[in-house]
Amino acid sequence: MIELVDLYKEYQTKRGKVIAVNHVSLKIEPGEIFGIVGYSGAGKSSLLRCMNLLERPTTGVVRLNDVDLTTLNTQELRQARQKIGMIFQHFNLNSSRTVFQNVAFALKAANKSKDFIEKRVPELLALVGLADKADQYPSQLSGGQKQRVGIARALANDPHVLLCDEATSALDPKTTKSILALLKEINEKLGLTIVLITHEMEVIKEICHRVAVMKEGDIIEVGNVYDIFANPKQSLTREFIETVLHFELPSEVLQHRNPHGILVKIQFKGEIAEESIVSDVLQSCKVKGNILHGKIEYIQNVPLGIFIMELSGDSQEVDKALGLLRERTSELEVIADVLK
Numbered sequence: 410m411i412e413l414v415d416l417y418k419e420y421q422t423k424r425g426k427v428i429a430v431n432h433v434s435l436k437i438e439p440g441e442i443f444g445i446v447g448y449s450g451a452g453k454s455s456l457l458r459c460m461n462l463l464e465r466p467t468t469g470v471v472r473l474n475d476v477d478l479t480t481l482n483t484q485e486l487r488q489a490r491q492k493i494g495m496i497f498q499h500f501n502l503n504s505s506r507t508v509f510q511n512v513a514f515a516l517k518a519a520n521k522s523k524d525f526i527e528k529r530v531p532e533l534l535a536l537v538g539l540a541d542k543a544d545q546y547p548s549q550l551s552g553g554q555k556q557r558v559g560i561a562r563a564l565a566n567d568p569h570v571l572l573c574d575e576a577t578s579a580l581d582p583k584t585t586k587s588i589l590a591l592l593k594e595i596n597e598k599l600g601l602t603i604v605l606i607t608h609e610m611e612v613i614k615e616i617c618h619r620v621a622v623m624k625e626g627d628i629i630e631v632g633n634v635y636d637i638f639a640n641p642k643q644s645l646t647r648e649f650i651e652t653v654l655h656f657e658l659p660s661e662v663l664q665h666r667n668p669h670g671i672l673v674k675i676q677f678k679g680e681i682a683e684e685s686i687v688s689d690v691l692q693s694c695k696v697k698g699n700i701l702h703g704k705i706e707y708i709q710n711v712p713l714g715i716f717i718m719e720l721s722g723d724s725q726e727v728d729k730a731l732g733l734l735r736e737r738t739s740e741l742e743v744i745a746d747v748l749k
């Protein structure tokens with residue numbers, strides 16, 4: 410488990426002090442994929458790099474499996490770091506070494522024997538799907554393949570934790586998906602804890618169990634990914650979610666609104682997203698419902714349905730329909746007139 414207690418990181422610059430991480434406390438549980446999302450400059454890299462002391466926090470505690478890394482001497486820290494793998498946006502491979510040698514490097518640094526290295530590297534390359542690339546050089550590989558080498562190298566010493574610093578930001582969408590799928594597979598197969606930072610909410614949606622939203626050095630919201638998507642509290646979180654759900658109503662739709670109708674946003678969580686609650690209620694109340702926008706997203710394989718509808722008809726019947734929709738289940742949320 411990783412535990413950050415009151416972590417604070419500042420940099421001294423010519424223009425004065427910059428606070429990158431502002432008294433953050435966080436617990437990351439073993440085996441989870443934990444994402445940290447935020448815009449550029451929010452402090453994500455600084456926070457991540459404090460987790461393995463690549464950056465030393467100005468104050469605060471970084472515990473890995475109950476050991477406070479900030480209290481270790483150089484030798485102890487080197488040992489502890491072997492249990493924290495890291496991958497980078499630009500892969501950080503040594504271009505003058507082959508794929509095999511890049512991965513072997515991490516094992517040599519941990520004083521592993523030649524025999525062990527000869528056996529272990531092919532296993533690692535097979536795990537990341539590069540069994541046939543051992544003798545190639547980084548320049549002969551695609552971006553996705555380079556990141557696979559980075560992952561193999563990071564896993565060489567059986568880490569407890571894998572830190573991912575914008576690991577897919579330099580990759581195209583298809584390659585991003587394949588790297589995220591590999592990370593998920595490794596998480597499930599090896600029970601490895603993964604912490605990733607990203608500015609893309611899509612990455613969070615794709616593989617994370619929990620997410621923290623970071624702004625100006627602070628964590629402003631943290632929770633289970635599904636709950637955060639279904640019920641974001643902070644406007645910045647909503648902004649990030651919007652980049653995935655694309656739920657803005659096009660202005661043409663608003664121009665052609667029925668002046669007597671009311672706009673409702675209806676959100677279904679879990680299995681009921683697949684039921685026909687809305688049509689049942691509208692039929693029973695003789696209310697007309699016009700779907701203006703709607704979709705069902707699957708987040709961690711659980712459906713989240715969101716619809717924007719215009720309801721029209723006798724106003725008492727519309728109120729009754731809204732009441733019934735609210736009542737039908739606690740998992741259904743009706744936000745009446747979305748424009749107000």
Ligand SMILES: Nc1ncnc2c1ncn2[C@@H]1O[C@H](COP(=O)(O)OP(=O)(O)OP(=O)(O)O)[C@@H](O)[C@H]1O
Nearest residue numbers: 420422427429447448449450451452453454455456
């Ligand atoms: N080595 C450094 N020296 C001085 N200031 C720094 C240093 N590293 C980061 N900063 C500053 O700290 C703040 C947080 O930066 P950080 O890189 O941690 O954020 P980030 O969310 O990871 O952004 P990005 O995605 O652009 O890397 C920024 O204001 C940045 O300019």
